[in-house]
Amino acid sequence: MTIYALSSGPGISGIAVIRISGEETGKIIKTLTAKDLPEPRVATLRKINKINTSELIDEGLILWFPGPESYTGEDMAEIQVHGSKAVVDALHTALSGIQNCRLAEPGEFTKLAFQNGKINLLKAESISDLISSETEIQRQQAIKIMNGKSSDQFNFLREKLLKILSHVEAKIDFPEEDLPDNILDEIKNSSDEVITKIKKILNDQKVGERIREGFKIAILGPTNAGKSSLINHLSNRDVAIVSEIAGTTRDVIETHLNIDGYPVIISDTAGIRDSKDEIEKKGIKLSLNRAEEADLKLVVIDAKSPDFTEVLKDLLYKNAILVINKSDLLEKDIDPEIKKTNHVLISIKENKNIDELISKIKNNLKNKFITSDDILITRERHRQHLQQCLDHLNNFNQKKEIEDFDKAAEDLRLSTRHLGMIVGKVDVEEILGSIFNDFCIGK
Secondary structure, eight states: OEEEEEOSOSSOEEEEEEEEESTTHHHHHHHHHTSOOOOBTOOEEEEEEOTTTOOEEEEEEEEEEOTTSSSSSSOEEEEEEEEOHHHHHHHHHHHHTSTTEEEOOTTHHHHHHHHTTSSOHHHHHHHHHHHHOOSHHHHHHHHHHHTTHHHHHHHHHHHHHHHHHHHHHHHHHOTTSOOOHHHHHHHHHHHHHHHHHHHHHHOSTTHHHHHHHOEEEEEEOSTTSSHHHHHHHHHTSOOSOOOSSTTOOOSOEEEEEEETTEEEEEEEOOOOSOOOOHHHHHHHHHHHHHHHHOSEEEEEEESSSOOOOHHHHHHTSSSEEEEEEOGGGOOSOOOHHHHTSSEEEOBTTTTBSHHHHHHHHHHHHHHHTOOOTTOOOOSHHHHHHHHHHHHHHHHHHHHHHTTOHHHHHHHHHHHHHHHHHHHTOOOTHHHHHHHHHHOOTTO
8 A cells, every 4th residue: 555645744735745655655756747756765846747648737846755864764765846726736646546546644754763773663753742842942852862862872872682582591401400509690780780871861850751741830829819710821923812800711821932042831720719609619629630740830819809729739849939929019028928938929910020920931941841862752652661661670580599490580571562663663573583692502
């Protein structure tokens, strides 16, 4: 089956790129242009015609990439035409009329690249992250992963486990022969080294996920404290409805911001109060759930009538800034107890001290986004596989101590498998290869 799709994104543009991949690609290009294939990897100007009527669709560039030296590993071509909707639709219609040629599914070109061994799973994910990156720090992280440092680290740990497994398999196959002491020492040292390294990777404060997904800020507080006005002010647009009627916001409203190059997701939530309205009660529950998930909480209260319930006090204990709004209405100094908290006195109406609040947010962001070359986890999938790898390694160590090698080997296989699943590499035959390379089994 040959697939095709618009790769340059929808909308009017100077140039549109239609990508084709599959065994019929060469034949399709010949049919569309009524000429022989151009030189590989050389942009060639050609007239592109409708198949049945030979009516001209457009004149554009053809790039021909014979497999396996292509992005997908298959025969592949890119057609660059003028980026109007009419031209793209006409070309898509022509391609759809060809037998065994269909529109590609989302991500199918990259999926083919992975299946054909052109890239590993981490690189496939990083390509998606690079395409969707909105800030400089997201772009930098995606590039780091694409360059293969994470893959190299996970493959290095996996090879260490395969080496250990080859020793354990040898012990199972030849139980009458004792393993040399240096081999037993190597098993212990290598497994301890991998455990230590994985623990260090997992203890990363989830910086990689924060960069990829965005730093989560939840705006919380009682009704009519100015939460919706604050999210609108920070976003420089009307994200949420602002009204003097209490309880206007009943659902969580999100907006994505770029603050000094850091990706941020700000959520405006329902006002926290006692309510008999079922819909509002559900909104308040969502607010409290969002507070638990947030990396930073902005607890907004009214300066003139601070509504300090126990729920709000609990929200201030960790990763929170108390935002005292409507300071323009304040007739006396704020409560000394409130002064002891991490707070900022603002007036959204008069644009007072908003810069101070943004400065506090930035400082919090910088502390949470302390990056290094050691960031290896960018998705929850990676974290789960690493944790399961660690659990099986701990089980392996316990069984190895009592010389229950059969069961210990199974834990080691599972831990190796979980590491392999991060990069998309699971191959039992590699264990056999390691055994034959290191032991003279057939002597």
